[in-house]
Amino acid sequence: MFDGLKDRLNDFREEADEAVEEVGEDQETEEPRERSDGTRQEPEEQDGDAEIEEGDGEDDGEGDEEEEGGLRAKAKTLVGERAFIIEEDDLEAPLQDLEMALLASDVEVDVADEVVEGVRESLVGEKKHWRDSKNELIDDALREALVDVVDVDGLDFDSYVRDTDKPVVVVFTGVNGVGKTTTIAKVAKRLEDDGFSSVLANGDTYRAGANQQLSEHADALGKKVITHEQGGDPAAVIYDAVEYAEANGVDVVLGDTAGRLHTSDDLMNQLAKIDRVVDPDLTVFVDESVAGQDATNRAREFNDAAEFDGVVLTKADADSAGGAAVSVARVTGKPIVFLGTGQGYDDLREFDAEGFVDELLEQRE
Ligand SMILES: Nc1nc2c(ncn2[C@@H]2O[C@H](COP(=O)(O)OP(=O)(O)O)[C@@H](O)[C@H]2O)c(=O)[nH]1
Ligand SMILES: [Mg+2]
Structure with a gap:
């Protein structure tokens, strides 16, 4: 890495x-x-x-x-x-x-x-x-x-989940293919390891196969998943998941979204609607570390269009350059929360700025 x-x-x-x-x-x-x-x-x-x-x-x-x-x-x-x-x-x-x-x-x-x-x-x-x-x-x-x-102050995911009224509603945004759905599955696993239940909501109503992909993860992890028909309203799916969580005492709602948003107006409109309908506690931006400067630029654009609370950088395991990890927090003013470090459910690392920098400088004997 x-x-x-x-x-x-x-x-x-x-x-x-x-x-x-x-x-x-x-x-x-x-x-x-x-x-x-x-x-x-x-x-x-x-x-x-x-x-x-x-x-x-x-x-x-x-x-x-x-x-x-x-x-x-x-x-x-x-x-x-x-x-x-x-x-x-x-x-x-x-x-x-x-x-x-x-x-x-x-x-x-x-x-x-x-x-x-x-x-x-x-x-x-x-x-x-x-x-x-x-x-x-x-x-x-x-x-x-x-x-x-x-090192940018802000969201500490674990303590936020611990200290916030349940259900905690977390929505994941970012473009297609960067690892949002995989990250949601990893976060569900991490929450379970910490003693928190979760329900997954497939707000990616755009892509064919998205329901199935999230459902497979949910099955593998023993989680409930809420889906609607393809083409449906993402806000409505997440709303249903929040209702499910409230009725069943589930701690956290993890809402997926589609990445195919062509303009920041689309993004604003979709997230504004999700905000209106479900008022999420947290919005997490996901991008891939391997995208480097593109990931940093997208993070800036997303944050300008609809401010998020924290960043997950996936595929850090495949990234030699590291530029997105160095830059994205400074450029957006929002901390990196997790690094994705592989395709397994446990391949999610809490990001610690000082630990990350120490690791970068570790090679000298
Ligand atoms: N190596 C590696 N691959 C990842 C990581 N996170 C996601 N992926 C892979 O990236 C691809 C796209 O992931 P997906 O979750 O479908 O992206 P989405 O379109 O944003 O929901 C899949 O093949 C994942 O297995 C990671 O941290 N490391
Ligand atoms: Mg997806």
Whole structure:
């Protein structure tokens, strides 16, 4: 999963690592002091300015250039007993390559910019970092910049279901073939594992075979499914499922929808009608991770047309690039809730932004 992105990020880490110059042993640096309770006290808490000035003084000529417009902005970084100098010029090539790597991984262009600027800001400038190693310094900068774009506050599906009056009505939207129906089956399984009952509603009244597909999943999982004739009204199907859930004490209604919506007006009209008729608690947008930039663009369009609460990215198991997973939350302002990681009912992973970023950066030994 996301191996191409992992490799590209790794290339940047190695390149940046080489670009960061280690200052010689005779360079005067200050070690973190030990407090009496054993915790590390970072010197800049006390007298940071003095050290920066001291550092600048040792490096001939740099002060003038900085005063001339900051073209060679510089950070002195003290790491344990060693100091590292990061010149903006030195970082320029690695940062450009990082931008290219992110774009090649299908990261949305503004999101790629933001990640690159985040890394630049962390590493370059009049600020000191205390780290054990160069690697750690660069990794922390990259990790922070990625988490900043991926981690979006919002829906926590499990606690939402737990804490909301039953039945909880969840409607799944997204274009045809991305994995909505499969995701609904997986979510039904997950809910059951957590002790919640569910009923499935086939609001995909457009496609021939949709009733049968959802019914097969329902049979396999021992779930009730509500269907209408092909061509019927999706809102009416989901309404019937809500009535069924209310009458039978079912915790969650999982409503499927058709993906064949040609314009955002169609989408608005259908979702507006579902809103009017059943007033769902949650709308979840489903798209496939492998669609990369297309998935991100569709997410933006859907969210503009009819705001959703969270995103499921399916087929992450088949996605090397990872750009949709990096971009979609930032672009829509809605968190990724789950990743689909295969075709089995258990192949649904709760998405955790920090865990995801850690995994991306895991390869370095
Ligand atoms: N590898 C993989 N395939 C998936 C995943 N989710 C769905 N699929 C497959 O994608 C295809 C389309 O799924 P479906 O649920 O019918 O999409 P829908 O048209 O959006 O309802 C099916 O063959 C699914 O088995 C996933 O997470 N990983
Ligand atoms: Mg379907």
